[in-house]
Amino acid sequence: MSWLPSQEEPLVRTVAVSRIYRRGVDEIRALDRVSLAIPPGRFVAFMGPSGSGKSTLMNLLAGLDRPSEGEVWVAGQRLDTLDEEELAAWRARHVGLIFQFFNLIPVLNARDNVALPLLLTHLDKRERLRRAEIALRIVGLEDRASHYPRTLSGGEQQRVAIARALVTDPDLIVADEPTGDLDARNAEAILALLRRLRADFGKTIIMVTHDPRALRFVDMAFHLDKGTLLEGEEATRAHEAILVAAGGGMTGGSLHELPESRVRELDAE
Amino acid sequence: MNYPSLVYANLMRNKLRTVLTFGAVSLAVMLVVFLLTMPAGLDALLNSIASNTRVSVHNKAGIVYSLPYAYVRKVRLVGGVAAAVGTTWFGGAYEEDGRVTFPNFAVEAEHVGAVYPDYGIAPQHLDDFRRYRDGALVGRQTMKRYGWKIGDRITLKSTVWAVNLDLRIVGEIPLERSPVVWIQRDYLDEALVAQRGHGLGIVHVIWVRLEDPNRVEEVMRTIDDLFRNSEAETASETEKSFFGNFFASLKGFITVVLLVTVLVAACVVVIAANTASMSIRERGREIAVLKALGFPRRVVFATLLAESALLCTSAGIVGVALAYVFTHGLRSFAAVIPSLGPLGSFLVTPGVAAQGLLLAVVVGVFSGLVPAWGAARKPVAEAFHELF
Numbered sequence: 001m002s003w004l005p006s007q008e009e010p011l012v013r014t015v016a017v018s019r020i021y022r023r024g025v026d027e028i029r030a031l032d033r034v035s036l037a038i039p040p041g042r043f044v045a046f047m048g049p050s051g052s053g054k055s056t057l058m059n060l061l062a063g064l065d066r067p068s069e070g071e072v073w074v075a076g077q078r079l080d081t082l083d084e085e086e087l088a089a090w091r092a093r094h095v096g097l098i099f100q101f102f103n104l105i106p107v108l109n110a111r112d113n114v115a116l117p118l119l120l121t122h123l124d125k126r127e128r129l130r131r132a133e134i135a136l137r138i139v140g141l142e143d144r145a146s147h148y149p150r151t152l153s154g155g156e157q158q159r160v161a162i163a164r165a166l167v168t169d170p171d172l173i174v175a176d177e178p179t180g181d182l183d184a185r186n187a188e189a190i191l192a193l194l195r196r197l198r199a200d201f202g203k204t205i206i207m208v209t210h211d212p213r214a215l216r217f218v219d220m221a222f223h224l225d226k227g228t229l230l231e232g233e234e235a236t237r238a239h240e241a242i243l244v245a246a247g248g249g250m251t252g253g254s255l256h257e258l259p260e261s262r263v264r265e266l267d268a269e
Numbered sequence: 270m271n272y273p274s275l276v277y278a279n280l281m282r283n284k285l286r287t288v289l290t291f292g293a294v295s296l297a298v299m300l301v302v303f304l305l306t307m308p309a310g311l312d313a314l315l316n317s318i319a320s321n322t323r324v325s326v327h328n329k330a331g332i333v334y335s336l337p338y339a340y341v342r343k344v345r346l347v348g349g350v351a352a353a354v355g356t357t358w359f360g361g362a363y364e365e366d367g368r369v370t371f372p373n374f375a376v377e378a379e380h381v382g383a384v385y386p387d388y389g390i391a392p393q394h395l396d397d398f399r400r401y402r403d404g405a406l407v408g409r410q411t412m413k414r415y416g417w418k419i420g421d422r423i424t425l426k427s428t429v430w431a432v433n434l435d436l437r438i439v440g441e442i443p444l445e446r447s448p449v450v451w452i453q454r455d456y457l458d459e460a461l462v463a464q465r466g467h468g469l470g471i472v473h474v475i476w477v478r479l480e481d482p483n484r485v486e487e488v489m490r491t492i493d494d495l496f497r498n499s500e501a502e503t504a505s506e507t508e509k510s511f512f513g514n515f516f517a518s519l520k521g522f523i524t525v526v527l528l529v530t531v532l533v534a535a536c537v538v539v540i541a542a543n544t545a546s547m548s549i550r551e552r553g554r555e556i557a558v559l560k561a562l563g564f565p566r567r568v569v570f571a572t573l574l575a576e577s578a579l580l581c582t583s584a585g586i587v588g589v590a591l592a593y594v595f596t597h598g599l600r601s602f603a604a605v606i607p608s609l610g611p612l613g614s615f616l617v618t619p620g621v622a623a624q625g626l627l628l629a630v631v632v633g634v635f636s637g638l639v640p641a642w643g644a645a646r647k648p649v650a651e652a653f654h655e656l657f
Contacts, residue, residue, distance in 0.1 A: 064561055065650035084648055085565050092563025103558045107278040112270040117562045125271055164562075 010037035010073075011171065011204050012061055017070035017080075019056050019227075030056040032227040033070065038220065040171075043198040043205045045214045047242060048224035055176060057224065058208045062095050062174040063087045075171040092120040096165025098175035102157040104149040104164075110136060111145040114163045121168070135163035139193060155186030162193060166203075173197065175207040179214070191217040212242045276575045283548070290544045291584045294632060297537040298588025299595065302617060302625035304530045306596060307523045310615035321482045322351075323384065324489055325511040326475040329502040335471035336501050341377070343495060344475055349488040351480045352383035355472035359452060361425025361434065363415070369428060371411045373450035375457040375469070378404070384478045388447075394419075394440020402456045404439035408447030412438075425452070432460045477505075534628060541636035545577045549640045556644050557652035570645035577637030578630065585629020592625065593617040 019031040031053040038044050046054040059065040060072050063079050066087070072079040075094055082090060091097075096117075104113045115132035123131070136142050139159040149157055158178060165173050175194065179187035195217045197203045207214065215221055223230040223238040230238055280287055326344060328334035341355040356374040364370055382395040390406065398404045407417060417423065419438050426433045436452060458468040479488050489505035496503045506514075549556070559569055596615050603613025617625075 059650060059653065062561075064653060088560065088563050088565045088649070090563075091561065095563075097558075097561050099558070103554060105278075105555055105558075107282045108270065108275070112274075115270055116275075116559075119270070119272065119275075120563055120568075128270075 009039075011040040011075055012036075012038040012206070013071075013073040014057075014060070014067075015071040015073075017057075017060060017067045017072060019053075019060065019065065020068040029227055031060070031067070034224075034227075034229045035070075036222060036229060038204065038206070040204050041198065041202045042219045043195055043217065044207065044220045044222065045218040046206065046208045046222050046224060047210070047214075048230075048238070051226070052224040053227040054208045054222075054224045056227075058174055058176060058206060061172070061206060062097060063091045092117065093168070094171045096168060096170040096173040098158070098161050098165045098173065098178045100177035100180040102149070102154070102161045102181070104157055104160055106149050109146050109148050110141060110152065110160045110163075113149070113160055114167050117164060117168050131167055132163070135167040136160070138166060138197075139163045153186070154182050155189060158182060158186070158190050159193065162190070162197075166197065166201075171204065173203050173205045175205065175209075177209055177211075178207060179209065179211045184213075187211060188213060215239075215242060272572060272575075276572055276579060279548075279552075279572075280576050280580060286544060286548070287580065290541055291580060291587075293540055294537055294581050294584035294629060295588040295591065297533055297632075298585045298625050298629050299591040301530050301534060301628055302589055302592035302621055303595060303615065304523070304526055305621045305624055306592075306615040306617055307526075309618060309621070311523075313616075314614040321507070321509075322479045322485070323508040324477050324479065324485060324505050325508060326353075326477060326489075326492055326503050326505045327473065329493075329504040332474060334501070335473055336475065336503065338470050338472055340496065340501075340503070341472060341475050344477055344492055347488065347491055347495065349480050349484050349491070351478045352380055353475055353477045354380040354384045355454065356474050356476060357454065357457070357469060357471065358429060358473050359425065359427050359434075359457065360429040361427050361450070361452075363423060363425055367426065367428065371408070371414075371448040371450055373425060373452065374473075375454040376451045378453050378455070381406075381451060384476050386478075389443050390440060391443075397439035398451070398453070401437055401439055402453050402459070403435060403437050404453060405436040406440045406442050406451045407438050408442045408449045409445060410448045411450060412441055414448075425450075430457070430461060432457070432464055434460060476508075534632065538632050538635050541577060541581060541632055542639065545573075545637045546640040548576070549573055549644050553644070553652065557649060560649040560652065566645045570641050573641035573644060574634065574637040577641075578633035581629045581633030581636065582626070585626050585632075588629065589617065589622045589625040593622070 013036070015035050016033045017031060017035070018029060018033050021028040021030055034053075034057060046057060048054045056065070060067050060079070061074060063074070063082070064087075066072075066082075067080050070080065077090060077094070079087065079090065104110075105116065108116065111129060111132050114135050115128045118128040118131060121128070133142060133145060136145050139162050141156060141159050141163065144152060144156060144160075149160070152160065158181075162178075165175075173194075178194070179190055182190060191211075191214060194205050194207065198205055198219070207218070221239065223235050225234075225238070326336070326340070328336055335357075338355060341353055344350060344353045354377050356376050359373045359375050360369050361373045362369050378399045381398070382390060382392075394406060398406050405423070411417070417438055419440060421438045422435060423438065424433055424435050434452060434456065442449060442451070454469065462468045477488075477492070479485060485507060489507075492505050493503050556569060556573075560566075596617050599615065600613045
């Protein structure tokens with residue numbers, strides 16, 4: 001199964017990627033020959049039920065895991081041939097990660113949490129802190145820089161996590177259910193913030209989500225089920241089911257990519 | 270923020286646990302350092318009390334067996350012998366319960382000064398000791414212990430000879446930690462003649478001062494050859510060796526204590542390892558996130574290991590400092606409390622301090638090694654699978 005764009009050089013590309021887990025004599029095919037391409041500067045959602053393989057796919061694209069078969073290319077780098085340490089070095093330079101449960105370091109304040117990935121650079125301490133404060137300003141938390149995670153709300157913690165993902169100026173930001181632990185108001189604010197990062201900084205953002213509201217904010221949505229990427233009728237049905245679940249007030253446009261008019265509309269918002 | 274502040278912040282996340290572990294390691298290092306001072310302390314004590322020109326001559330069967338008194342005169346005639354004095358264990362008890370609380374010997378008053386010139390006994394005191402048959406020279410430690418003064422009269426009840434001797438303190442043996450009391454051999458001899466009809470007739474140890482420290486072995490051999498195949502063969506040994514034999518049992522005890530100390534250190538490693546393991550296990554999610562952010566294994570491993578190394582090393586510094594204060598305190602107390610005895614000789618030397626610190630570093634590294642390596646080597650995908 002594949003969906004490959006023809007117009008633009010993709011930032012993210014997979015070729016017949018499979019991920020097989022072995023438990024004893026059993027083989028679990030979490031991802032089955034998935035091929036896709038994502039152009040740069042897009043805000044993309046991976047959607048699907050639990051166990052569909054969307055998080056597995058996200059892990060492969062973020063360089064957190066390696067496929068059992070197939071190729072993974074991100075920003076011109078083939079990832080499936082890199083070892084654990086090479087992948088770590090690649091992630092530090094090219095990927096920003098956002099998690100469902102924020103996963104901030106509780107003993108560090110917001111500024112130090114954001115500056116954490118910069119420890120892996122050659123920047124001096126002053127420059128690291130300056131960049132962390134800029135990232136906090138982007139997410140609107142410059143006045144919370146000295147606060148520790150336990151004193152921040154869930155929405156604020158997730159914004160600190162977004163600042164942390166942004167601070168190294170990565171090619172790709174990967175978010176795993178970033179709204180999963182937030183109330184509706186904070187969830188929308190986070191989605192809007194991610195959308196703004198795409199619009200203002202041209203970031204490519206891949207998000208795994210169950211949240212149907214996400215469709216209002218993303219440029220592209222991929223639907224997965226049982227480890228495969230849905231296409232054609234199946235994908236359309238899955239897409240429409242989510243739109244219906246979201247209340248029918250949305251115009252989802254193209255399955256994999258929203259029309260440019262909708263993109264401009266969202267950017268204007 | 271930098272790596273040291275990250276390590277420190279992680280160390281301080283559970284202050285109570287950190288403080289307790291710090292305390293355990295500090296006390297263990299203090300104990301180990303204190304025990305490590307013992308062998309060197311005993312050696313120093315031995316060197317301070319033993320002369321390199323003085324040898325003891327005693328019965329080959331052991332010092333509890335006597336030698337004929339006539340041997341003393343024969344020893345004085347051996348070439349290379351400057352002076353010799355026969356000493357006999359009196360075993361006098363001063364206290365009511367009959368315990369012998371300080372060593373006391375009957376000696377020949379006219380010879381004792383020549384054998385112990387290094388003791389610094391005042392000539393006047395030696396003269397008085399010779400002049401008064403009931404005179405006694407008393408070590409400074411025993412003088413302090415009982416608050417005696419020169420001129421005081423005391424009674425010692427012998428636990429060996431069934432006589433009581435009324436004594437007059439005529440002088441002091443001015444060695445800081447000397448407990449010994451010398452009484453006149455002639456006085457004991459007279460008392461025994463009066464009590465049982467015949468005198469002492471024996472000595473337990475003949476102390477000999479030699480003219481030349483380079484001829485010690487030769488003269489000792491000559492003395493022992495002199496009495497070979499006699500009714501009481503002799504065994505000569507240097508003063509250091511003689512006192513060393515007294516300390517030998519103590520050294521055996523110290524060996525046992527050092528073995529226990531090693532076990533204590535091993536226990537502390539296990540305790541610290543458990544603490545490090547708990548701390549790291551609780552942070553599985555954070556460690557996985559660090560790896561996801563791109564922190565390589567070696568950096569994760571180093572920061573985790575640095576936590577236990579920093580904790581134990583700083584605790585080790587405090588432990589060494591505590592041992593230093595403790596031994597100096599003992600030294601001060603030993604000057605006024607004689608019963609502390611050789612404890613006052615134990616001092617934390619730079620070498621011992623270095624060994625204590627090395628132990629702390631080893632505890633830190635070993636306790637953190639396994640949990641830090643376990644956490645660092647786990648692939649990030651596996652950690653995510655388990656935790657998210």
